[in-house]
Amino acid sequence: VRRSLLLTVLLALLAAPSALAGGWATVGLDSTPAGVEPGKPWNVDITVLQHGRTPLTGITPMVSIESGGVSKQFIAEPTGEPGVYRASVVFPSAGTWSYEVHDGFIDVPHTFPAVEISAPAAPESGIATGWLWGAGAALVLALALLGLDRRRRPATLPHAPEPAA
Amino acid sequence: VRLATAIAGGLAVAAVAMGVLAFTTGDESTPGAAMASSGLAVWTAQGCGSCHTLAAANAHAELGPDLEASLAGRSAAYVKRSIVAPNAEAAPGYTVGSMPDDFGSRIAPADLDRLVSFLRASAR
Numbered sequence: 001v002r003r004s005l006l007l008t009v010l011l012a013l014l015a016a017p018s019a020l021a022g023g024w025a026t027v028g029l030d031s032t033p034a035g036v037e038p039g040k041p042w043n044v045d046i047t048v049l050q051h052g053r054t055p056l057t058g059i060t061p062m063v064s065i066e067s068g069g070v071s072k073q074f075i076a077e078p079t080g081e082p083g084v085y086r087a088s089v090v091f092p093s094a095g096t097w098s099y100e101v102h103d104g105f106i107d108v109p110h111t112f113p114a115v116e117i118s119a120p121a122a123p124e125s126g127i128a129t130g131w132l133w134g135a136g137a138a139l140v141l142a143l144a145l146l147g148l149d150r151r152r153r154p155a156t157l158p159h160a161p162e163p164a165a
Numbered sequence: 166v167r168l169a170t171a172i173a174g175g176l177a178v179a180a181v182a183m184g185v186l187a188f189t190t191g192d193e194s195t196p197g198a199a200m201a202s203s204g205l206a207v208w209t210a211q212g213c214g215s216c217h218t219l220a221a222a223n224a225h226a227e228l229g230p231d232l233e234a235s236l237a238g239r240s241a242a243y244v245k246r247s248i249v250a251p252n253a254e255a256a257p258g259y260t261v262g263s264m265p266d267d268f269g270s271r272i273a274p275a276d277l278d279r280l281v282s283f284l285r286a287s288a289r
Contacts, residue, residue, distance in 0.1 A: 024215070026211075029209050052265040110215050112224075113221075134180075134183040134187075138176045
């Protein structure tokens with residue numbers, strides 16, 4: 001019994017959270033997927049810093065996305081800059097997607113706010129509607145003023161010739 | 166030229182000008198730009214959620230203090246000091262020294278202000 005108790009304590013010590021042993025890292029993203037359309041890539045640079053200070057090399061971070069039971073993973077590749085990795089994430093459909101990053105250093109996901117992925121909006125007309133409304137209003141007002149002016153103006157018909165005596 | 170006719174003429178000219186502007190300026194609303202420069206974007210870029218808990222950022226890490234609790238009701242100056250000089254004072258239950266003390270040089274002043282605003286709004 002004593003031996004198994006000792007073994008249990010040893011195993012517990014070995015399995016202690018790596019964070020407590022100083023093994024933790026921060027994950028920073030250079031962008032969020034806000035505004036990304038379904039099917040289009042979100043190219044994100046992931047900066048992984050051990051203890052929030054030292055760039056971590058030789059790891060394989062991964063971006064994991066999930067929505068309505070559908071989940072996908074995207075492996076990030078080194079960019080060449082120490083501690084910076086790049087992933088190309090594609091949200092397959094519109095909807096609310098949660099995403100998190102696994103830094104590849106310790107098995108603790110870094111979470112971020114869920115994002116709404118929307119289908120592309122109707123193409124912009126390129127017309128500033130405010131100015132268009134203003135133009136219409138000014139035109140209507142001008143026509144109304146002209147109409148009013150014409151109604152008030154006395155008729156200027158040429159004098160009929162005097163009948164001959 | 167009567168006054169009404171003159172005003173109508175002026176309005177017609179204005180209408181033409183506004184029509185031209187309508188087709189040349191386009192719609193200038195850019196909702197994505199606001200998001201890109203928000204405090205949440207700064208939070209995300211700096212990896213704050215790797216250590217702290219903050220519901221507004223869907224962050225649940227426990228290496229550092231829960232910012233909703235530790236920053237609630239705090240002044241902007243206090244929040245800013247907590248970021249740029251974290252070793253000046255530790256939140257209850259935490260010791261100084263864990264948080265990097267170089268965020269003052271890592272984060273641009275305008276971004277720092279956005280982060281502070283975001284944190285204060287989220288920690289109410």
